[in-house]
Amino acid sequence: MAHTDVEREPEVLAGGRSLRRTAIWLAVTGVSLYLVAPSLLEVLGSWRDVSRLDLVWLPVMLVLQSLSFACLWEVQRIALHDPPWGPVVSSQLAGNALAKIVPGGGAVGAAVQYRMLVESGVSRSDAVSGVTAVNLLVYGVLLAMPVLAIPAIVRGTVSRSLVETALIGLVVFAALVALTTAALAFDGPLRFVGRTIQRVRARLRPHAEAITDLPERLLTARDRILRALGTHWHKAVVMTVGRWAFDYATLLAALAAVGSAPRPVLVLLAFCAAQVLALIPVTPGGLGFVEAGLTALLALAGVGAGNAVLATFSYRLFNYWLPLPAGFAAYVVFRRHHAAPARV
Numbered sequence: 001m002a003h004t005d006v007e008r009e010p011e012v013l014a015g016g017r018s019l020r021r022t023a024i025w026l027a028v029t030g031v032s033l034y035l036v037a038p039s040l041l042e043v044l045g046s047w048r049d050v051s052r053l054d055l056v057w058l059p060v061m062l063v064l065q066s067l068s069f070a071c072l073w074e075v076q077r078i079a080l081h082d083p084p085w086g087p088v089v090s091s092q093l094a095g096n097a098l099a100k101i102v103p104g105g106g107a108v109g110a111a112v113q114y115r116m117l118v119e120s121g122v123s124r125s126d127a128v129s130g131v132t133a134v135n136l137l138v139y140g141v142l143l144a145m146p147v148l149a150i151p152a153i154v155r156g157t158v159s160r161s162l163v164e165t166a167l168i169g170l171v172v173f174a175a176l177v178a179l180t181t182a183a184l185a186f187d188g189p190l191r192f193v194g195r196t197i198q199r200v201r202a203r204l205r206p207h208a209e210a211i212t213d214l215p216e217r218l219l220t221a222r223d224r225i226l227r228a229l230g231t232h233w234h235k236a237v238v239m240t241v242g243r244w245a246f247d248y249a250t251l252l253a254a255l256a257a258v259g260s261a262p263r264p265v266l267v268l269l270a271f272c273a274a275q276v277l278a279l280i281p282v283t284p285g286g287l288g289f290v291e292a293g294l295t296a297l298l299a300l301a302g303v304g305a306g307n308a309v310l311a312t313f314s315y316r317l318f319n320y321w322l323p324l325p326a327g328f329a330a331y332v333v334f335r336r337h338h339a340a341p342a343r344v
Helices: 002-052 057-079 085-099 105-119 124-148 150-155 162-185 188-204 214-257 264-277 289-300 305-321 323-337
Strands: none
Touching (some): 002 305, 057 085, 057 214, 057 305, 085 105, 188 214, 214 305, 289 305
């Protein structure tokens, strides 16, 4: 009996640590939501001003956001070696919805998508490598976006035409396709990026232990992506950039709906910042942080305070809120077709 109690002690300790971690996460989430609550409530409260929107743009935003999701689904189908559309769409929608309602939900959402893919017949190895490769590619492209906007900042774009804003975005996304293609096809660009990051880190933290293997680590991640994508990696690059391009176009449509014509480059940077803020794990889907950051950056881009709040509300309606019920509906439909889930 004493031997059994000794065996159970590690499990009790592990359970206690897990409970403490959960409590800490909930406390951090609560404090974070409290801090961003004013901005979040201001954005959500702007639904009363929805009559100020040019309603013609609402279906446009729906179509653009749907195209953004469609591009992501196609990238995932390539990485998963062409499974049927149904499991890819339902698993991505369900995983995305869960990731946006659970603090630090990215890992939880990925786990749900993995389980659903395996239950639908995708091999476990393909599910793991495919989802990981797509995430690396999607967020790698996102992080490269602000860098490509630097030339326009140096040029000093001051025009406030949404047409010019769209054209600058088009140029940046075309450059993203070329840059991403070069990074996947050749070793040189990633070695340069890795060495540059190492030098910058060494100057910022001269007393920290030096990192010398970053270029090789980047190349290893690149090779992992290429193995998952296979011979269709060129198409995957275009679809990945399209995923962000249509999302950016959704924000432009939201600005058009409120009748604003802000500074083009700052809108692009506001969009990039909003996507990075969405990755903050202390609130579900960056809730509150995105609203606060995007509203402030749009105001800096020349959008009036009221219009910035309303444009943020419109964009987040299609980018964050509407995919939630879509994800839950996709999960219910999936469960009806897979009544007896397999053990994974």
